[in-house]
Amino acid sequence: MCSRFAEPAARAGIVVLVVLALAACSRERRTFHDSPPAASVAAESAKAVRSDSGVSRDGPYGNNAWALSQGKQLFSAFNCVGCHSHGGGGMGPPLMDSAWIYGFEPANIYATIANGRPNGMPAFKSRITPQQTWELVAYVRSMSGQGSKAARTNRSDEMEVRPAEAQTKTEKPVLVTPPPTVTPPAQEGHP
Amino acid sequence: MSALCACALSLNGCGLDVHRTPAGAEGQQPHIVLQTALPPGGTGAQIAAAATAPEDGQWIRPAKDFASSRFSGLNEITTSNVAQLKPAWTFPTGVLRGQEAAPIVVGHMMYVVTAYPNLLYAFDLSKPGASLKWMYNPKPATSSQGEACCDVVNRGASYADGKIIYATLDNNVVAVDAESGKEVWRTKVGDINKGETMTMAPLIVKDRVLVGNSGGEMGVRGWIKGLDLKTGAVKWTAMHTGPDSVVLIGPSFKPFYKKDQGTDLGVKTWPGTTWQIGGGGMWGWISYDPALDLIFYGSSNPGPWNPEQRPGDNKWTSTFFARRPETGEAIWAYQMNPHDLHDYDGVNESILLDIPWHGSKRGILVHPDRNGYMYALDRATGEVLYANPYVHITSSDSVSLKTGELALNPTKEPKMGKIVRDVCPAAPGGKDWQPSAFSPRTGLMYVPHQNLCMDEQPTAVSYISGTPYVGMDVRMKPGMGGNRGFVTAWNPVTGKPVWRISEPFPVWSGALATAGDVVFYGTMEGWFKAVDARTGAPLWKYKTTSGIIGQPVAFRGPDGKEYVAVMSGVGGWSGAIVAGGLDPRDSSAALGFVGAMRDLPRVTPKGGTLYVFSLR
Numbered sequence: 001m002c003s004r005f006a007e008p009a010a011r012a013g014i015v016v017l018v019v020l021a022l023a024a025c026s027r028e029r030r031t032f033h034d035s036p037p038a039a040s041v042a043a044e045s046a047k048a049v050r051s052d053s054g055v056s057r058d059g060p061y062g063n064n065a066w067a068l069s070q071g072k073q074l075f076s077a078f079n080c081v082g083c084h085s086h087g088g089g090g091m092g093p094p095l096m097d098s099a100w101i102y103g104f105e106p107a108n109i110y111a112t113i114a115n116g117r118p119n120g121m122p123a124f125k126s127r128i129t130p131q132q133t134w135e136l137v138a139y140v141r142s143m144s145g146q147g148s149k150a151a152r153t154n155r156s157d158e159m160e161v162r163p164a165e166a167q168t169k170t171e172k173p174v175l176v177t178p179p180p181t182v183t184p185p186a187q188e189g190h191p
Numbered sequence: 192m193s194a195l196c197a198c199a200l201s202l203n204g205c206g207l208d209v210h211r212t213p214a215g216a217e218g219q220q221p222h223i224v225l226q227t228a229l230p231p232g233g234t235g236a237q238i239a240a241a242a243t244a245p246e247d248g249q250w251i252r253p254a255k256d257f258a259s260s261r262f263s264g265l266n267e268i269t270t271s272n273v274a275q276l277k278p279a280w281t282f283p284t285g286v287l288r289g290q291e292a293a294p295i296v297v298g299h300m301m302y303v304v305t306a307y308p309n310l311l312y313a314f315d316l317s318k319p320g321a322s323l324k325w326m327y328n329p330k331p332a333t334s335s336q337g338e339a340c341c342d343v344v345n346r347g348a349s350y351a352d353g354k355i356i357y358a359t360l361d362n363n364v365v366a367v368d369a370e371s372g373k374e375v376w377r378t379k380v381g382d383i384n385k386g387e388t389m390t391m392a393p394l395i396v397k398d399r400v401l402v403g404n405s406g407g408e409m410g411v412r413g414w415i416k417g418l419d420l421k422t423g424a425v426k427w428t429a430m431h432t433g434p435d436s437v438v439l440i441g442p443s444f445k446p447f448y449k450k451d452q453g454t455d456l457g458v459k460t461w462p463g464t465t466w467q468i469g470g471g472g473m474w475g476w477i478s479y480d481p482a483l484d485l486i487f488y489g490s491s492n493p494g495p496w497n498p499e500q501r502p503g504d505n506k507w508t509s510t511f512f513a514r515r516p517e518t519g520e521a522i523w524a525y526q527m528n529p530h531d532l533h534d535y536d537g538v539n540e541s542i543l544l545d546i547p548w549h550g551s552k553r554g555i556l557v558h559p560d561r562n563g564y565m566y567a568l569d570r571a572t573g574e575v576l577y578a579n580p581y582v583h584i585t586s587s588d589s590v591s592l593k594t595g596e597l598a599l600n601p602t603k604e605p606k607m608g609k610i611v612r613d614v615c616p617a618a619p620g621g622k623d624w625q626p627s628a629f630s631p632r633t634g635l636m637y638v639p640h641q642n643l644c645m646d647e648q649p650t651a652v653s654y655i656s657g658t659p660y661v662g663m664d665v666r667m668k669p670g671m672g673g674n675r676g677f678v679t680a681w682n683p684v685t686g687k688p689v690w691r692i693s694e695p696f697p698v699w700s701g702a703l704a705t706a707g708d709v710v711f712y713g714t715m716e717g718w719f720k721a722v723d724a725r726t727g728a729p730l731w732k733y734k735t736t737s738g739i740i741g742q743p744v745a746f747r748g749p750d751g752k753e754y755v756a757v758m759s760g761v762g763g764w765s766g767a768i769v770a771g772g773l774d775p776r777d778s779s780a781a782l783g784f785v786g787a788m789r790d791l792p793r794v795t796p797k798g799g800t801l802y803v804f805s806l807r
Contacts, residue, residue, distance in 0.1 A: 076650065077653065078655065078658070079652065079653070079655050079658035079659050079660070079661075081659075082408070082652075082658060082659020082660070082661050083337065083658065083659055085773075085777050085779045085780040085781070085782075085785075086664075086777050086779050086780075087774065087776075087777050087780075088773050088774040088775070088776060088777025088778075088779065088780025088781075088785055089771060089772070089773040089774060089777075089780050089781070090340075090767065090771070090773065090780055090781045090782060091337055091338070091339065091340060091659065092337060093771070093772070094772065094773055094774040094777070094780070096774050096776065096777060097774050099772075118333045118334065119333050119334065119336045119337060120333070120334050120335070120336040120337015120338060121337055122337070122657050122658060127655070158648055158650060158664050159610045159646065159647075159648040159664045159666070161664060161666050161777060161778045161779035161783075161786070162776050162777040162778065162779070163776060168776075
């Protein structure tokens, strides 16, 4: 079905169309039983991710619309939404902004979801399969405009509370230090 | 302030006849004056005599006395000299989350608890600049930060028997020696893995330390416990859902209204076993009447917020209780919000007053509920004497004095697949945790509160322990008039507002009334304000470094002077957008509060500083 996009045309056109076709193929692909990289592969090294783990820059599903919509549903089904709202945060930090405490690479986010983080992010690895976790990774990244724009969700089934992921500005991710751990003032510093 | 009695303009239809005046010349907030005739001798209401004590210059518990009056009998600072108030000393706590605690003053010492990690600072007021004597760190589990629904706040400590006692976010009640700062005992009373946290300030009655849990958004099962003051041992636990035996309902239990009578209603008013994860925590305020030997408090909202998942009255959530402090035995209960639809917790304060009522004296408690009604209940029986709106209400029509029932507005009932718009008050209610004050000199209650409405839509939610159990998308917005906050002076005898001050942001700080006829409160922009207790006229204001959501207190220093103290440091549910660095593009963030607070980051940074003011 995908091949129908690649019809003969001017040379430059073919190149464009082929690129589009490839993007379209992965955008539309639906995966029911996939073997995405296992949790162990998702070592928290961006280098490992990009070179030999088989995980692309945007994760296995960063360009896949169906996986992204699955991820959006899982984000509600596993109550991520209760702590992170629809990306703006609450009990947990915002996920639609540029700031990342534990890294924005797909493998970092995979590890965050699977293993949890010390300041209140629960570990979900006993509840969520690796495939679902990667779908969540793709959706979490799409909240701040990462991954293919064409694949991102365009509308929400619920009341509108934020611009749709497809309309969200693509943030330039930055690493931030965790919220300052308390530094009780020294006794001498007291006025 | 002659401008106060200007043009009359009816603002809403909730029974409040509202007159608005233009903004004052000095850029003060506009006043809304409802009725100017306050009898010179006051309204006739008095603090319940047995629940208060003569002024001793201390402030040993957040609500000042058992009646929760938050009234200081000190009168050095008055309406005529308050304009000279200046900071005497300040102390940066190093903790930059919402600071809701009241500073506690015992003898020549002051104690203050910060937001997570719940540091306890002790200052020696007799030393120059009130030097820090010691600091105690209870080291709460870091993961507790992700279990607290609405910022990692703490509402303060209480003093008794040489100990400063408070609850940590990770559910430890700690008693610290007031002299040395050494831990005397520590009791773990809840489990963060089940979504439980603690944010309330304990009330200590005789040899019982009374504490309750937070977590109505996490599918916890709510409770109140009585701990032994000497050892910290748990002496009794009363659950707020489940069979009568664990709710501590026995033969002495006499609810006033039929709707609250029956056996095991904490099980029967829930589908299946959902009462086990049904909410009903206790994270607010407790009052105590020594004459009746009863404590009074309300339980929180039921869980999940999505009401379609819990058909029934959901007892005993959003319910006011009277219990015996020693045993926890329930004496009466009154459910304000059966089958709560909008997160209307019942945990707000109650002030114990004696008022003239139809020719005789009546012992009442006045409770501003989240649902927008100010309830006057008979302390002995739980009978509702009046329940009048203090904010604009669309979610219900009235409270029946005959049956005690709340008449809901059916068009505002949340249903899956449907967006319900303009529900007023919004989820934090007409008023949230921020406690009111009462002055026996004016007979008025000073109620800091918010003016918010919301749109909401329920979504299906499954219970996963330690994660939110909410099932509701919410976006809040300013209520009628556009201002998001009010300070309302309430006549507890007539059940009507007397004057009110509008503020651009929710007034999320407590109030303090003093014998100098000055009322103090803070704003989320960081102003600490003094107004005239009789008229609401602005008298003084001082800009602190961050928004104020703390509880002001007054005390007499070792030098004999009157001081006023408050914590500055924005946060809490309303200020989570700043304290948690939330994204303003998502109006559902912080359970929908961000929708109404997008501009807050432009007016205040985070903070965490203790301010102490005096005249010289």
